[in-house]
Amino acid sequence: MAVAVICEFNPFHNGHRFLLSEARRLTGGGVIAVMSGDFTQRGELAVCSKFDRARAALNNGADLVAELPAAYAVSSAERFARGGVGTARLFGCVDHLAFGCEDDDLGLLKKAAFARDDSEVNRLIAGEMSGGSYYPRALDFAVRQVFGDETADILSKPNNILACEYIRALSGSGIEPLPVKRRGAAHDSDRAEGEFASASYIRRLLRSGENAGAFLPEAPREITYPENLNAAVMYRLRSMTPEELRLLPDVSEGLENRIISAARSRATVDEVIDEVKTKRYTRARIGRIITCALLGITEELQNLNIGHVRVLGFTPEGEKMLGSCSGEIVTSVSKSASLGEDAAALLAADIRATDTAALGYGEIKPCGADYLTKIIKVNSAK
16 A cells, blocks of 8 residues: 655755654555646745656655646645645555644644534634734634643644644545654745755755755755746736636636736736735735736646546656556647547646746746656656
8 A cells, every 4th residue: 555645845855854754654555646737825835846856755765756737736725735745645556645834733723624514613603704803813823722721832833734734634535644754844844854944944045056955855956946937927927817817716806906916017926916915815816816827827727637647757666656547647748639628638737837937947948847857757656
């Protein structure tokens, strides 16, 4: 049997190596990584290519790396989890899903995960929001009132929140959740603890040209710079109509008009986000909407079911795991013409994402990496 890990590996660091090692140790099975491509859940450009990150994962504990479709990779936590679990479920050999989190008490995580289904919690949320509060704060208040501080505190920590979404998405799947307590630096911490540092801290080091080798099993070959996409994003936003923006995920209540107004009066993506964000619409949410605009990811596309697996690489053990896959297996993009309609649409978005990310390097790269890059084959997971 096997354990799946839904991940970004942005970049792949020592904490990720620890997670894969623990997942293997605790289950005794092989490891399948369902990994975001060239854009991440915050709507940001990944710091290095998906192929670099897949190679690092295979060299350091993963047996197979499958790409999480871009449409799900740049979505809300709930849809991100649903997409990752949907991919994992295609593998009949997967019986566990491992995830890093601040608290590894599975009972408490489950209680927090399903707290928002409680009728009293929802009544309190509605009351708070009608008074001008925004959802995360209203949820915290309601859960604290109904279930107590211990459960509410679970939902105040970034990785716990995603862990709870995984648990919800796993309901009825037959796959067991496996929480692994994070080691070392906290999420988004701006300092290191021994050999461990947060991914955000490592990205800052890499993009400023500093040495991050102490925190990485292997260094990325090339680094991206999000500001290099600024002109492309601003052009896209300035050329879109309100009707086109309304087709994007999470755009409602006239938000399209605020985005258009900001894009026409501001000079950078960061300035647009600062102009549009409110208590209700966070920076992360606006960033995801803007990335969806850039990549042509609509609400409709983000709701398609995942019935295929795009394979980025494998070990010999990982190659055997493909035999348990019930979905359409994509090992060569150039040979994917026979895919079903949904798979073809999702894969086309992945290719757009890769080609768009090619603009983000110090030296702009040509299109076509998805067609030209071979499956990564590693002799064995370390």
